[in-house]
Amino acid sequence: MNNAVARTFFVVSPDKREVPVSDPQSDGLKCKAGNEKCNSLFSEAESLSLVSLPCDLCCSEPRFCRDCCCILCSKTIDLKFGGYSYIKCEAMVDGYICGHVAHLNCALRSYMAGTVGGYIGLDAEYYCRRCDTKTSLVSHVTMLLKTCESIDSRDEIEKIINIGLCVLRGSQNTNARGLLNRIESAIKELKCGTSLEDIWKVKESESAISTGIFHNGNGELEPTNHQDAVDKPCLGSVLSVSSDYHSEYLKIEYEIDQVLQAIRKAQETEYKIAEERLYGQRNYLCHLYQQLEKERSELQDQPFGNEADASLDAVLNRVDQIKYEVMRLKEMEEVANGFGKTPKIILKEYFDLEFED
Numbered sequence: 001m002n003n004a005v006a007r008t009f010f011v012v013s014p015d016k017r018e019v020p021v022s023d024p025q026s027d028g029l030k031c032k033a034g035n036e037k038c039n040s041l042f043s044e045a046e047s048l049s050l051v052s053l054p055c056d057l058c059c060s061e062p063r064f065c066r067d068c069c070c071i072l073c074s075k076t077i078d079l080k081f082g083g084y085s086y087i088k089c090e091a092m093v094d095g096y097i098c099g100h101v102a103h104l105n106c107a108l109r110s111y112m113a114g115t116v117g118g119y120i121g122l123d124a125e126y127y128c129r130r131c132d133t134k135t136s137l138v139s140h141v142t143m144l145l146k147t148c149e150s151i152d153s154r155d156e157i158e159k160i161i162n163i164g165l166c167v168l169r170g171s172q173n174t175n176a177r178g179l180l181n182r183i184e185s186a187i188k189e190l191k192c193g194t195s196l197e198d199i200w201k202v203k204e205s206e207s208a209i210s211t212g213i214f215h216n217g218n219g220e221l222e223p224t225n226h227q228d229a230v231d232k233p234c235l236g237s238v239l240s241v242s243s244d245y246h247s248e249y250l251k252i253e254y255e256i257d258q259v260l261q262a263i264r265k266a267q268e269t270e271y272k273i274a275e276e277r278l279y280g281q282r283n284y285l286c287h288l289y290q291q292l293e294k295e296r297s298e299l300q301d302q303p304f305g306n307e308a309d310a311s312l313d314a315v316l317n318r319v320d321q322i323k324y325e326v327m328r329l330k331e332m333e334e335v336a337n338g339f340g341k342t343p344k345i346i347l348k349e350y351f352d353l354e355f356e357d
Helices: 104-109 138-148 154-168 174-192 196-200 204-211 235-239 245-301 306-337 344-351
Strands: 008-012 018-022 086-088 101-103 113-116 122-127 134-136 213-215 221-223
Touching: 086 104, 101 104, 104 113, 104 122, 104 154, 113 154, 138 154, 138 174, 154 174, 174 196, 245 306, 245 344, 306 344
Parallel strands: none
Antiparallel strands: 008 018, 086 101, 113 122, 122 134, 213 221
C-alpha cells in the first residue's frame, strides 16, 4: 500500500488567483485515469502561464484526465501514429488553456466535428463542448496525410485517411476541398493497388503539363511552344473553312440551346428524386420522434422493476436510432452541391443511382 501523503502547492493564475496543483512527486502517478501512456507523463511541463481552465464538470470525475480521456466518451485516447485519432482543444479562454481532448470519431458522431449546419455551424472544424470554441481541422488533416507517408500498412493508411475524408466532406473551405481531392485520389490509388511510394509521390511531369511549363537544360523554366510541335496548316485547309458565318452562327446557337435544355431536364429529374427521398427521410424521422415521445410517456408511468428497465432500453434504443437516421439525412443533404459533386456511394445508397466507372 502506498503511504505517500499527497501534497498541494499553489501557482498564480493570470487573474492573480492561487490555483491548487497536486505535487506529482507526492502523488506518484500524475494521470488521474491511471494511464501509463498519458500525454502528461511524457510531455514537458507546461509554463506556469498556461494554467489549465478550471473545470468542475468532467474533470471532477475521479478517473477522468483531461490530458488523455475523451471529453465525449471518457475513454483514453490512442497516441499511435502521432495521435491522429484525437484532437486537443488548445483554445485560450480568459487566460487559461482548455486542454481537453476528444476522439475525432466521437466528435464526428456527435456532430461536433467536420461540416455541420444548424446553430453550431462548422466547416471542417471541431467544436469543444467544454469551452464552446471552434478549431479548424485542416491543419490536423494535413498532419494526418503526412503521417501516412511513413506508414507501411495499407489497412492503417486507409483507416487514417477515412477519418480525414469524414472531417473534410462537404466543406466549402478552399484548402479543405483541395485536401479532400488529394485524399479521394489516395483512396482510389490504394484500391487500385498502387505502390505506397507512388501514392505520395509528387508527379512533377503531370504538374508541368497542366501548367504548360517545362525545364530547359539549364534548369530554368520556359513555356512550351505548342506551335513548334505541330505543322502549320496549309493554305488549302485555311481556304476550306466555311465563309458562311451566319449559317455557322445559327448552328452553334442551336447546339447551345439543345445543351441547355438537356441540362434543365436533367436538373428537374434530379430535383424530383432528391425531393422524394429527402421528404421521405423527414417523414420517417417524424415518425421516430413520435414513437420516442410515446415510449418516454410510458416510461414515466412504469414502476421500478423489470418492465421499467425494458421501457428504458426501448427509449435508449430509439434515441440511438434517431441519431443514426439524422446522420443519414446529413449525408443525403450533400446533394445540395449537385449530383455531379456528390460522392457516388451516397447517390447509390440513398437515391438508387448507379454509375459506371
